[in-house]
Amino acid sequence: MNQQIVTRIKCKDCPIRHRAVCSTADETELASMEQIKTYTTHRAGEPILWRGDEIKFVASIVDGVATLGQTLEDGRTQVVGLMLPSDFIGRPGREKSKFDIVASTDVTLCRFERKPFEHLLATTPHISQRLVEIALDELDAARDWMILLGRKTASEKIATFLSMLIKRQHIERIDGMQPRLALPLTREKIADYLALTLETVSRQMTALQRAGVLEFTDRRHFNVLDMDALRRATGDDEPL
Amino acid sequence: MNQQIVTRIKCKDCPIRHRAVCSTADETELASMEQIKTYTTHRAGEPILWRGDEIKFVASIVDGVATLGQTLEDGRTQVVGLMLPSDFIGRPGREKSKFDIVASTDVTLCRFERKPFEHLLATTPHISQRLVEIALDELDAARDWMILLGRKTASEKIATFLSMLIKRQHIERIDGMQPRLALPLTREKIADYLALTLETVSRQMTALQRAGVLEFTDRRHFNVLDMDALRRATGDDEPL
DNA sequence: CGATACCTTGACCACTTTCAACGTCCGTGG
DNA sequence: CCACGGACGTTGAAAGTGGTCAAGGTATCG
Numbered sequence: 001m002n003q004q005i006v007t008r009i010k011c012k013d014c015p016i017r018h019r020a021v022c023s024t025a026d027e028t029e030l031a032s033m034e035q036i037k038t039y040t041t042h043r044a045g046e047p048i049l050w051r052g053d054e055i056k057f058v059a060s061i062v063d064g065v066a067t068l069g070q071t072l073e074d075g076r077t078q079v080v081g082l083m084l085p086s087d088f089i090g091r092p093g094r095e096k097s098k099f100d101i102v103a104s105t106d107v108t109l110c111r112f113e114r115k116p117f118e119h120l121l122a123t124t125p126h127i128s129q130r131l132v133e134i135a136l137d138e139l140d141a142a143r144d145w146m147i148l149l150g151r152k153t154a155s156e157k158i159a160t161f162l163s164m165l166i167k168r169q170h171i172e173r174i175d176g177m178q179p180r181l182a183l184p185l186t187r188e189k190i191a192d193y194l195a196l197t198l199e200t201v202s203r204q205m206t207a208l209q210r211a212g213v214l215e216f217t218d219r220r221h222f223n224v225l226d227m228d229a230l231r232r233a234t235g236d237d238e239p240l
Numbered sequence: 241m242n243q244q245i246v247t248r249i250k251c252k253d254c255p256i257r258h259r260a261v262c263s264t265a266d267e268t269e270l271a272s273m274e275q276i277k278t279y280t281t282h283r284a285g286e287p288i289l290w291r292g293d294e295i296k297f298v299a300s301i302v303d304g305v306a307t308l309g310q311t312l313e314d315g316r317t318q319v320v321g322l323m324l325p326s327d328f329i330g331r332p333g334r335e336k337s338k339f340d341i342v343a344s345t346d347v348t349l350c351r352f353e354r355k356p357f358e359h360l361l362a363t364t365p366h367i368s369q370r371l372v373e374i375a376l377d378e379l380d381a382a383r384d385w386m387i388l389l390g391r392k393t394a395s396e397k398i399a400t401f402l403s404m405l406i407k408r409q410h411i412e413r414i415d416g417m418q419p420r421l422a423l424p425l426t427r428e429k430i431a432d433y434l435a436l437t438l439e440t441v442s443r444q445m446t447a448l449q450r451a452g453v454l455e456f457t458d459r460r461h462f463n464v465l466d467m468d469a470l471r472r473a474t475g476d477d478e479p480l
Numbered sequence: 481c482g483a484t485a486c487c488t489t490g491a492c493c494a495c496t497t498t499c500a501a502c503g504t505c506c507g508t509g510g
Numbered sequence: 511c512c513a514c515g516g517a518c519g520t521t522g523a524a525a526g527t528g529g530t531c532a533a534g535g536t537a538t539c540g
Contacts, residue, residue, distance in 0.1 A: 072387065081383065200497075394527075
């Protein structure tokens with residue numbers, strides 16, 4: 001698993017303090033979390049947890065991007081979730097993982113051993129309530145992704161994916177500046193997330209560029225030139 | 241909304257008593273639920289809740305089948321969840337529904353007004369814990385469906401759908417008897433659930449019948465002749 | 481008995497995949 | 511510093527799966 005323990009950061013100074021599972025914890029509760037947490041890092045491409053593995057820990061993503069994936073017996077794969085900073089990994093109350101979790105960029109986790117965390121949950125209503133909210137939000141997100149997978153065209157899928165990245169990374173247009181984005185996934189992983197092939201992903205991104213909607217500066221970075229056009233291209237009736 | 245209030249059934253005699261949100265409630269807790277519950281019925285085809293509607297109530301499905309659906313602006317639709325008896329409808333803590341909920345067969349609900357139910361949740365840990373389990377199970381189910389939508393072929397989708405019906409309705413093969421199934425959805429709704437067209441659904445079902453895997457007695461009922469073949473046709477590596 | 485909703489089947493077509501070749505970036509080691 | 515190798519990405523042509531359009535069949539309910 002090749003993880004490294006890194007220097008502890010104080011919860012107070014944590015970049016995800018106000019969004020993660022700990023966001024509703026008060027000072028005392030935060031102190032007890034601080035005692036049992038560990039930071040670990042995983043290099044891009046490394047697995048964090050395989051399907052079928054025993055779940056020994058849960059964690060919040062502090063930095064980086066990980067994917068939650070599934071595989072059919074003949075090797076077809078589907079990414080079923082994209083985990084960004086503040087997202088929660090693992091499942092209290094479950095022994096084994098149903099999904100592969102893989103670091104897509106370098107990832108830093110704020111990690112809790114499962115048993116102590118379950119104890120914390122049982123004794124800290126603030127944290128368990130927050131976990132319910134997180135689970136319900138993920139359920140909504142999963143259901144939104146189902147209409148994308150089932151009913152959207154390749155170009156709508158790409159536009160929706162890029163819009164989602166902009167939204168979830170809280171990237172705002174500041175006075176006329178065009179939003180600049182980094183793709184945290186390879187074309188192949190994007191394809192696995194959108195249920196396309198990597199060739200189709202490549203072609204559709206090229207098409208969006210040719211249509212003047214965006215402009216790649218290199219293969220992992222682009223500027224959005226026409227945000228409204230991008231939104232219209234998602235096929236959704238409301239801004240994502 | 242055209243709903244009818246029907247005679248109350250005692251919780252003790254309720255067919256979903258041991259599986260629904262109330263399953264972990266003790267006698268006292270059950271008594272307080274009994275006080276605030278109402279039974280309502282909805283005829284096949286009637287909407288139970290539209291997207292954007294205020295969520296005035298939550299409910300368990302006692303009998304029948306309902307679908308949870310979404311629509312794109314040009315009318316493309318996707319069913320994102322199939323609600324069977326004991327499943328939970330509605331979202332405590334949310335003001336508005338994100339999905340259309342439609343009765344697919346005649347449906348009987350055990351219904352709670354949202355506010356009193358939220359009060360119950362806050363004061364009854366057994367019930368809120370059960371609701372978390374339900375939400376996490378639904379999240380897993382949604383993610384399983386994502387690989388079906390994204391990566392399975394039309395015939396695998398049909399086989400998976402039929403296998404799921406058999407599993408979720410707890411239909412067992414009793415001494416050599418072949419499982420007999422009722423389809424609770426029209427071909428069109430099945431298509432909306434599997435992200436196919438109704439024509440493809442029809443063709444693939446015919447193909448399964450011609451392959452000797454199943455046998456339709458009429459268009460809404462069939463016998464499974466070869467359960468193993470059906471499982472193999474799902475594309476999954478483990479029996480669903 | 482007729483109207484309507486539901487289902488089946490066929491022919492054709494389009495979008496995405498597949499297969500293949502080539503191009504580009506980046507890290508490593510000579 | 512440059513050359514090599516491997517991973518990643520682009521583009522083109524051909525093929526295939528499922529969609530679309532169309533016609534006809536069947537069950538059910540008034």
